[in-house]
C-alpha cells in the first residue's frame with residue numbers, strides 16, 4: 001500500500017486554511033490543521049515540540065499577522081508572526097528535508113513598477129507589514145534548493161474571515177453611498193484559487209522558489225467594489241443599488257502606506273502547473289455564490 005504523507009497547515013482559522021480544508025488534500029496526503037492556540041509559530045520551543053511530534057512531510061504556512069494598519073504601531077508583533085514564525089518553521093524543515101510552502105504578499109513591493117511585478121523584481125516594502133513579510137521570505141529562502149516555496153499573493157478574499165468583499169457587501173447593504181480608493185491598482189485573489197494551486201504543488205511534489213499568484217487582470221479597489229456590487233445585486237445579496245464614489249488615496253489617510261500598483265505576473269505558476277488563465281471577476285463569482293449559499297442557509 002502506498003505511504004500516506006502528512007501536510008501540516010498552520011493558522012487553521014485563516015481564510016486560506018479554511019479554503020484548503022474545504023477542498024480535500026490530494027490523494028496520498030493527510031492534512032493536519034493547527035490553530036494558533038495549538039501552534040504559535042512565533043514560539044520556537046513550541047514549534048520544535050509540535051513538529052517533532054507530528055513530523056510532517058510538508059508545512060503550509062498560512063499563519064500571519066495580517067493587520068496592515070496595526071502593524072505600523074505594533075511592528076514587533078507583526079515581526080514575531082511574519083518573520084520569527086517563518087524562521088522557526090524553516091529551521092525545522094531545513095534539518096529534516098521537509099518542504100515549506102509559505103505565503104507572502106504584494107506589499108513587499110513599492111508600487112512604482114510600470115508593469116506587473118515578476119517574482120525576481122526588486123522588493124522595497126512601504127510599511128511595517130510588508131517589511132515583516134519580506135523578512136519572513138528571506139528566512140524561507142535560506143532552505144536548501146527544492147525545499148522552500150514562497151507564494152506571493154494579493155487582495156485575498158473568501159466567504160470566511162475578514163476581507164474586502166465581505167466588508168464591502170455589508171457597507172453596500174447598509175449605506176446610501178460608499179467611497180472607495182480608485183488610485184491603487186492590483187489584482188484580487190480568491191483564497192480558493194490559491195488553495196487549489198497549493199494542493200497542486202503538493203500532489204505533483206513540484207515547485208520551488210518564488211511564485212506570484214492572483215486571479216488575473218487588474219483593477220482598483222473602486223473597480224473591485226463596483227464588481228462586488230454588480231455581482232451582489234445579481235445574486236440577490238443586495239437589494240438596492242447605491243452610489244459608489246471613487247476616492248483618491250490622498251483623501252483617505254491611513255497609518256500604513258500601500259503600493260499604488262501591485263499587479264503581479266503569475267506566468268510561472270500558470271505554466272508550471274497547467275492552470276487556466278481565468279480572470280478575477282470569474283473567481284469573485286465563485287465566492288459571491290458561496291456567500292449567497294451561506295445566507296440562504298441562515
Ligand SMILES: NC(=O)c1ccc[n+]([C@@H]2O[C@H](COP(=O)([O-])OP(=O)(O)OC[C@H]3O[C@@H](n4cnc5c(N)ncnc54)[C@H](OP(=O)(O)O)[C@@H]3O)[C@@H](O)[C@H]2O)c1
Pocket residue numbers: 010011012013014015016017035036039040041042043061062063064065066080081085103104105106133153154155156157161162191
Ligand atoms: N488578506 C490579504 O489580503 C492578503 C494579501 C496578500 C497576502 N496575504 C497572506 O496570505 C496568508 C493568509 O492570509 P489570510 O487572509 O488567509 O489570513 P487571516 O484570515 O488574516 O488569518 C491569519 C491567521 O493567522 C493566525 N496567526 C497570527 N499569528 C500567528 C502565530 N504566531 N501563530 C499561529 N497563528 C497565527 C491568526 O490568528 P489570530 O487571529 O488568533 O491572531 C489568524 O487566524 C498570510 O500569509 C497573509 O500574509 C494575505
